Amino acid sequence: MSTILEGQHITKQFASEGNNGPLTVLDNTSITIEKGSVVTVSGVSGCGKSTLLHILGGLDEPDSGSVLWNGKSIYKMGQEELAQFRNTNLGFVFQFHHLLPEFTALENIMMPALIKGESPQQVEERAMSLLEEFGIPGRAEHRPTQLSGGEQQRVAMARALVNDPDLILADEPTGNLDEKNSDILLSLLFDLREKEDVSILLITHEKDIAKQSDMIYELSKGKLHEV
């Protein structure tokens, strides 16, 4: 197996209110994601899981430490190169789907590939096949408000996949779903490993979900511990 993403000695602090000094959310901690694996990070609310995901996904620079993508340091890239890197290699799924309300499910899924400049016809085929893979081909022309929460999250996952990313970063993707929809979404997510040949970083506070992963880290007091 080869390493696809590595966070090395990452430290991140935020200014805190009052006289307590800065809040150290990540404290010289490291993580490795192997190609084709599902890595879960769990930990209590507020321990810094989202901060870690943002740093590993090129959305928020650490105070110190580095993030290596196939051995290349992503925060040494310029802003434009970094944005292009994210759009090409990574797919994000958040707890709140952030679908664009004025566009249909199909259009939402197509958007990242159109921004990349791909041909609309090919992109539409890819988007439709993802809707089929996720069991909701009949929802292509619906707008987000016309979809259930579980369907919206599946559309968000399809959007994350449209550019054939190598890594999906999912931040509490089931946080807003009931148990049934949560199970459906997770089994779709875990199936992606084989079907779409992606690695997955999954952030969750639910321990049961973590059990299905190849590697589990617990984040506590700024440090990641292998479980």
Ligand SMILES: Nc1ncnc2c1ncn2[C@@H]1O[C@H](COP(=O)(O)OP(=O)(O)OP(=O)(O)O)[C@@H](O)[C@H]1O
């Ligand atoms: N931009 C910011 N400025 C100041 N403090 C921040 C900022 N972002 C996060 N924090 C603080 O850093 C800590 C970690 O936040 P983070 O969202 O990473 O935790 P989390 O483990 O993902 O929490 P949850 O499970 O509740 O989503 C929290 O105390 C939060 O208030």
